[in-house]
Amino acid sequence: MPAASALRTQIENLLEGRFPSALSPLPRTIREVASTGIDEADILLEGGLPLGAISEITGPVSSGRASLALSFLARRTAENRVCAWVDANDALDPESAAASGVNLRHLLWVRCQDAAQASRKEVRQQLRLERKPWTRLDQALRSTDLLLQAAGFAAIVLDLGHTVPQDGNRIPLATWFRFRQAADRTSCSLVVLGQASYAQSSAAVALECSPLRTETAGATVMRGFTYKLQRARQRFPPLSSITRKPPSSTWSAIPAWEREKHA
Numbered sequence: 001m002p003a004a005s006a007l008r009t010q011i012e013n014l015l016e017g018r019f020p021s022a023l024s025p026l027p028r029t030i031r032e033v034a035s036t037g038i039d040e041a042d043i044l045l046e047g048g049l050p051l052g053a054i055s056e057i058t059g060p061v062s063s064g065r066a067s068l069a070l071s072f073l074a075r076r077t078a079e080n081r082v083c084a085w086v087d088a089n090d091a092l093d094p095e096s097a098a099a100s101g102v103n104l105r106h107l108l109w110v111r112c113q114d115a116a117q118a119s120r121k122e123v124r125q126q127l128r129l130e131r132k133p134w135t136r137l138d139q140a141l142r143s144t145d146l147l148l149q150a151a152g153f154a155a156i157v158l159d160l161g162h163t164v165p166q167d168g169n170r171i172p173l174a175t176w177f178r179f180r181q182a183a184d185r186t187s188c189s190l191v192v193l194g195q196a197s198y199a200q201s202s203a204a205v206a207l208e209c210s211p212l213r214t215e216t217a218g219a220t221v222m223r224g225f226t227y228k229l230q231r232a233r234q235r236f237p238p239l240s241s242i243t244r245k246p247p248s249s250t251w252s253a254i255p256a257w258e259r260e261k262h263a
Contacts, residue, residue, distance in 0.1 A: 031204070034155075034189060037071035037101070041207075044231055044249040048072075050204050052187040054180050058194050059209030061161070064227030065193050066092075067100070068209065069157050072191065074101030081154035084108040084147050088140035089162035108147075112139040137167055141175060148182035148190065155189040165196040176202035197232070206233035212250060226250060 033047040042048050049055045049072060057065040073083050083106060085092055090111050098104055114136060134142070137160070144158050160168055176199040183190045192199055197206055208230040215225070229249050 034072070035075050036068060037075040038068065040249045041068060041229055044229060045205065045207075045234070049189055049191065051189050052184045053204035054176070054183060054190045054192060054199050054202055055205040055207070056192045056194065056197050056199050056203045057207045057209060058197050058232075060195060060211075062225075063209040063211050064225065064229070065161060065209045066159070067225075067227075068207075068229070069159075069191050069193060070097055070100040070102055072189075073097075073107065073155060073157065074103075076155045076189075077103035077106040079154075080106065082106050082108070082152060083155040083157070084110060084153050085157045085159060086110045086112075086140050086143050086147070087159050088112050088136050089159070091159065091162050108153075110140075110143045110147075112136040112143070137163060137171075141171065144179065144190070145175075145182075148179060148186060148188060151186040151188075153186075153188050155191065157191045157193065160192065160194040160198065163194065165194075168194055168196060168198045171198055173200065173202070176200065203233065205231070208232050 031053065032051045033045065033049060034051055035042050035048040036045070057068055059065045073085070076083050078101065080103075085097075085107060087110060090113065092109060092111075094104060094109065097107070140158060140160065144156060147153055147156050179190055179199075180202040182188075192203070197203070210228045210230075212226045212228050227250065
């Protein structure tokens, strides 16, 4: 028997009576999940997005990240749960959200604005406090912090999809750590949309979206989109997971106007 194994056995025998679990591996963390409403994504995630944690969905524009987030909110609001969408660049289309199944009566839409769009009264108040007016990114982060602390939201989407990575990478890691702690304390699912990964190790799940193909009818009519979804990180897999799931999957989405027509 190697010396290291012999020493370990000796230590375990000495500590067995006093500390039975001193050298035993810790049990794997079990975290509750919620369905995204997309079967392919749920299979990839082994159930859905985690509750009480940060999930990052990254990818370029028109990669399916917003469609995935809206599908998740549709399932949450269908259960009469209150959710929020923090829109750093005022890019959300409420009609598309409603067509995706989101109950707008249970959705708080936080629209951030540039200093040039702020009222003169707001600008004077900022200058009176001897500080510059907040940027859209500052407003989005502050709003997310307040909503997490309020502890009344089942899910919050922080949409940084149109924020350039140079600005997103400047967000302090301490901010993400505070968000992770608040989400865990309130059992809120914080979903971050961005062109790159900003939360880093504070995110329990990281997904990468990319467009594959567009289904057309004729030369000018789009009938559907197919996306690729890849799992980059999953820190808390469900305990029931026995077989290793594939690292990527594909799924298709129908445009909002097509959903309305079929309905």
